[in-house]
Amino acid sequence: MATAVEDRADGERQSPLSDAVVVRFAGDSGDGMQLTGGQFTLSSALAGNDFATFPDFPAEIRAPQGTLFGVSAFQINFGSSAIDTAGDAPDVLVAMNPAALKTNVPQLKQGGLIIADEGEFNDRNLAKAKYEANPLDDGSLAKWQLLKLNISQLTMDAVKPFGLGNKEALRCKNMWTLGLALWMFDRDRQPLIDWLNAKFAKAPDLAAANVAALNAGHAYGETAELAGPLKQHHVDPAPAAPGLYRTLTGAEGIALGLVAGAQLAKLPMFFGGYPITPASAILHHLSRLKEYDVTTFQAEDEIAAICSAIGASYGGSLGVTSSSGPGIALKGEAMGLAIMTELPLVIVNSQRGGPSTGLPTKTEQSDLYQAVYGRNGDAPMPVVAARSPGDAFECAIEAVRIAVQYMTPVMLLTDGYIANAAEPWAVPDLTTYEAFPVEFLTEVPEGGFKPYGRDEKLKRPWVKPGTPGLLHRIGGIEKELDTGHINYAPGNHQAMTDIRKDKIDGIKVPDQVVELGAEGGKLAVVGWGSTFGPIHQAVRRKRAEGEDVSHVHIRHIWPLPANLGALLKSYDRVIVPEMNTGQLKTVLRDQYLVDAKPVNKVSGQPFTIAEIEAAIEEALG
Amino acid sequence: MNEMTTIARTTTLKDWETDQEVRWCPGCGDYAILKAVQRTMPEIGTAPENTVFVSGIGCSSRFPYYMETYGFHTIHGRAPAFATGLKLANPDLDIWIVTGDGDGLSIGGNHTMHLIRRNLDCQIMLFNNEIYGLTKGQYSPTSRVGTTSPSTPYGSVDRPAQPAAFALGAGARFVARGFDVSKELPNVLKAAHAHKGAAFIEIFQNCIVYNKDVFEDFAAPKGAEDRQLWLKQGEPMLYAKGTRGIALDAEALHLKTVDVVDGDWEAAGVIVHDVTNRSVAHMLVEMRFGEFPMALGVLYDDPRPTFEADVVRQNKAAAEGKKADLQGLLKKGQTWTVTESGPEL
Numbered sequence: 033m034a035t036a037v038e039d040r041a042d043g044e045r046q047s048p049l050s051d052a053v054v055v056r057f058a059g060d061s062g063d064g065m066q067l068t069g070g071q072f073t074l075s076s077a078l079a080g081n082d083f084a085t086f087p088d089f090p091a092e093i094r095a096p097q098g099t100l101f102g103v104s105a106f107q108i109n110f111g112s113s114a115i116d117t118a119g120d121a122p123d124v125l126v127a128m129n130p131a132a133l134k135t136n137v138p139q140l141k142q143g144g145l146i147i148a149d150e151g152e153f154n155d156r157n158l159a160k161a162k163y164e165a166n167p168l169d170d171g172s173l174a175k176w177q178l179l180k181l182n183i184s185q186l187t188m189d190a191v192k193p194f195g196l197g198n199k200e201a202l203r204c205k206n207m208w209t210l211g212l213a214l215w216m217f218d219r220d221r222q223p224l225i226d227w228l229n230a231k232f233a234k235a236p237d238l239a240a241a242n243v244a245a246l247n248a249g250h251a252y253g254e255t256a257e258l259a260g261p262l263k264q265h266h267v268d269p270a271p272a273a274p275g276l277y278r279t280l281t282g283a284e285g286i287a288l289g290l291v292a293g294a295q296l297a298k299l300p301m302f303f304g305g306y307p308i309t310p311a312s313a314i315l316h317h318l319s320r321l322k323e324y325d326v327t328t329f330q331a332e333d334e335i336a337a338i339c340s341a342i343g344a345s346y347g348g349s350l351g352v353t354s355s356s357g358p359g360i361a362l363k364g365e366a367m368g369l370a371i372m373t374e375l376p377l378v379i380v381n382s383q384r385g386g387p388s389t390g391l392p393t394k395t396e397q398s399d400l401y402q403a404v405y406g407r408n409g410d411a412p413m414p415v416v417a418a419r420s421p422g423d424a425f426e427c428a429i430e431a432v433r434i435a436v437q438y439m440t441p442v443m444l445l446t447d448g449y450i451a452n453a454a455e456p457w458a459v460p461d462l463t464t465y466e467a468f469p470v471e472f473l474t475e476v477p478e479g480g481f482k483p484y485g486r487d488e489k490l491k492r493p494w495v496k497p498g499t500p501g502l503l504h505r506i507g508g509i510e511k512e513l514d515t516g517h518i519n520y521a522p523g524n525h526q527a528m529t530d531i532r533k534d535k536i537d538g539i540k541v542p543d544q545v546v547e548l549g550a551e552g553g554k555l556a557v558v559g560w561g562s563t564f565g566p567i568h569q570a571v572r573r574k575r576a577e578g579e580d581v582s583h584v585h586i587r588h589i590w591p592l593p594a595n596l597g598a599l600l601k602s603y604d605r606v607i608v609p610e611m612n613t614g615q616l617k618t619v620l621r622d623q624y625l626v627d628a629k630p631v632n633k634v635s636g637q638p639f640t641i642a643e644i645e646a647a648i649e650e651a652l653g
Numbered sequence: 654m655n656e657m658t659t660i661a662r663t664t665t666l667k668d669w670e671t672d673q674e675v676r677w678c679p680g681c682g683d684y685a686i687l688k689a690v691q692r693t694m695p696e697i698g699t700a701p702e703n704t705v706f707v708s709g710i711g712c713s714s715r716f717p718y719y720m721e722t723y724g725f726h727t728i729h730g731r732a733p734a735f736a737t738g739l740k741l742a743n744p745d746l747d748i749w750i751v752t753g754d755g756d757g758l759s760i761g762g763n764h765t766m767h768l769i770r771r772n773l774d775c776q777i778m779l780f781n782n783e784i785y786g787l788t789k790g791q792y793s794p795t796s797r798v799g800t801t802s803p804s805t806p807y808g809s810v811d812r813p814a815q816p817a818a819f820a821l822g823a824g825a826r827f828v829a830r831g832f833d834v835s836k837e838l839p840n841v842l843k844a845a846h847a848h849k850g851a852a853f854i855e856i857f858q859n860c861i862v863y864n865k866d867v868f869e870d871f872a873a874p875k876g877a878e879d880r881q882l883w884l885k886q887g888e889p890m891l892y893a894k895g896t897r898g899i900a901l902d903a904e905a906l907h908l909k910t911v912d913v914v915d916g917d918w919e920a921a922g923v924i925v926h927d928v929t930n931r932s933v934a935h936m937l938v939e940m941r942f943g944e945f946p947m948a949l950g951v952l953y954d955d956p957r958p959t960f961e962a963d964v965v966r967q968n969k970a971a972a973e974g975k976k977a978d979l980q981g982l983l984k985k986g987q988t989w990t991v992t993e994s995g996p997e998l
Contacts, residue, residue, distance in 0.1 A: 074987045322971035324982075329964075347743045497739070506724070
């Protein structure tokens with residue numbers, strides 16, 4: 033058993049652990065790091081910590097073993113105070129092979145702890161990771177603390193009594209590692225043991241082997257008399273309101289919010305989707321919810337997915353479609369038809385890095401222009417953006433509400449980070465949500481039936497085919513005022529274009545609130561979507577230092593809240609951090625003539641808190 | 654068309670006409686098809702409010718505006734996708750898709766294929782005029798080799814798609830052919846409507862402006878008997894007033910034409926049309942006009958369970974015994990309760 037602990041040579045080592053700890057599990061795609069991270073997350077929840085996670089996995093399904101591009105990582109930030117991001121730099125890096133070490137160690141906090149599976153640092157794996165010498169031995173990791181363990185061998189030893197084959201035995205490595213992590217952070221093992229027994233209920237040997245590996249990892253921490261880095265560290269629970277909590281990913285938040293929205297509207301839901309990363313998870317979730325009056329349809333392509341959803345809306349269901357940037361681009365023409373025929377529709381865009389195929393598994397916020405402006409003709413459409421998994425639930429309900437109350441397609445923006453990340457979520461009480469039941473037109477109203485007649489909100493009536501007496505035709509050719517007949521007349525097109533614009537402009541959205549800080553002052557940091565976490569933490573820290581800075585986070589991207597212009601003008605300076613090259617910034621400048629300054633990042637990784645702090649410092653001068 | 658949904662209704666041709674001015678070119682074959690459909694609907698006996706015409710883009714796709722039913726004029730090539738969502742939202746509706754050779758086989762070929770493969774219960778009328786009319790005369794995917802057009806001034810070089818063969822290849826359970834001015838067209842429409850599942854009808858349609866009389870070689874009234882083979886279930890495949898017929902060359906495994914002497918078609922080996930024979934259907938859709946007469950009528954009709962019925966069945970089965978308790982669903986997964994003394998499972 034080769035175990036060694038090496039301290040940094042110089043005496044400047046920072047204590048890496050404090051109230052909040054960032055741990056990153058990294059290994060080969062086949063090493064089960066996402067599962068390890070998920071279970072460690074549950075353990076954090078049960079320890080009462082607040083947390084945020086960030087799964088970071090390759091685009092390849094099973095990349096060749098041991099390669100740099102095949103590394104899969106899971107980062108969790110947990111702590112005893114409010115946690116809004118998955119953390120900037122990890123305090124602890126668990127590296128299951130050389131490639132995982134190489135791709136992840138640069139982000140590790142100075143003085144942070146590396147736990148490396150020495151057993152995987154053989155010549156073959158070192159070569160695959162393009163290491164010329166073994167980094168565990170050559171001193172190149174001197175600025176961190178290094179703990180070398182032969183996790184592979186230790187796992188094999190632990191599971192020996194169960195007679196598993198070599199390959200199967202090694203697959204328990206992640207549970208050994210999880211056991212060690214549980215010990216490090218003073219966690220209860222029992223919920224994980226229960227989970228393993230339930231997961232492998234049909235294969236008791238595998239269950240027993242995994243439990244043995246978990247226990248062995250835990251025991252290793254407990255019994256190994258180690259100097260240096262491997263110390264047990266207890267993180268106190270974060271204050272949380274009493275109630276029922278669960279972990280929630282953004283994809284779950286969207287799926288559940290859509291179902292809730294459909295129920296509040298008293299409509300059956302039709303979901304037309306086509307597989308695309310990272311949006312597919314929403315289709316997967318909804319396809320299991322048949323008892324909630326949900327019909328899911330995997331269409332032949334993105335275009336058919338949205339067209340089928342529009343067809344279903346025409347038939348009286350809540351049509352929903354979902355995709356990511358490239359798929360949203362394909363749906364553009366159909367969105368125009370939904371705008372022209374004024375049918376309700378929710379389009380979910382789980383944004384990823386672009387353009388073209390871009391970075392399928394990495395996150396970006398670069399589809400804001402596409403959402404607000406990306407259609408032919410004057411084609412206004414409401415846009416709502418979710419900031420977190422829990423917020424995705426609320427935003428999905430809001431998107432449904434706007435769609436049915438104004439008879440319009442609505443785009444709901446989320447991103448790869450929100451879709452995959454998990455956070456603790458206080459399960460809401462559905463009875464506190466106000467229902468907005470749809471009323472279909474079923475009889476000829478007084479004054480005659482006008483398919484394009486309008487109410488005070490400029491909404492046209494929704495008539496289900498099958499309704500006697502209200503037969504009419506709709507389509508994409510310009511509609512005549514009131515009658516909906518084909519009409520190309522110049523005055524009619526002007527009037528209809530104006531109505532479509534006025535209807536969307538007139539959508540009532542809540543006034544913009546200041547998340548942190550005050551109205552007016554030296555600096556506002558204005559964000560949207562998943563940048564909420566790093567902006568919030570950075571503003572909080574700067575305010576604690578006495579700086580005059582506030583955080584404004586916009587949910588309603590289009591139409592913008594009525595008070596937003598005045599609010600932005602109440603600050604001396606405005607900066608807009610975005611994971612794009614400045615899209616919301618452009619909209620704000622255009623709408624309000626404010627000198628909004630961009631802060632941009634398009635590396636496929638979320639902003640770190642430090643990056644936003646630096647931007648605040650620069651803006652304050 | 655679904656049995657449970659057949660809302661019997663006595664109507665007349667007038668009940669199916671809208672007040673909209675028809676905007677096709679004078680002499681266009683679409684007029685004849687519109688009249689045939691409007692004439693057929695009362696005979697089918699469904700209710701206008703239960704009927705939806707869904708179209709894409711092109712001359713043919715203006716069709717819904719002229720039918721006093723529900724109608725959705727959608728976007729180019731995508732009518733099958735709209736129809737699929739609509740039918741899944743309300744399986745009781747009687748859906749007719751109106752498309753053309755460009756709309757249904759070029760830009761929308763993918764959707765046509767999948768609609769047929771899934772076997773959504775609907776009627777698909779593909780108006781084949783072998784040209785792009787509404788965009789002013791470019792050659793289409795069914796244009797014959799050498800078609801000169803604004804985009805092919807030296808003649809088209811690519812080989813045309815064969816709509817009926819395409820449909821059968823995609824898995825169609827009903828394939829029929831007719832042409833705009835044919836008196837038989839209503840019968841073909843009725844048969845399509847009677848078929849449960851995706852019923853594909855290729856309707857040859859004369860574009861009087863850009864591809865005039867391109868089907869005259871078989872559609873012209875004079876000599877029609879010699880050039881048209883109207884297929885009838887259970888009847889021998891005879892044409893030319895019973896003097897010629899279609900037989901199988903058993904050695905070469907293809908069809909051949911034979912002379913029938915003194916009406917003794919059996920002696921000549923003429924095949925009796927069996928609409929459920931898929932092998933023969935494959936040969937009929939591939940039968941080249943010229944060497945053979947044009948095969949018209951119901952070429953193939955052998956129903957299978959429909960897509961929407963299977964979806965509804967599966968949805969019901971999956972929901973069986975489960976309560977739609979959303980509050981309960983929110984509580985599923987990795988949960989814990991925070992109490993005064995801390996979190997617990």
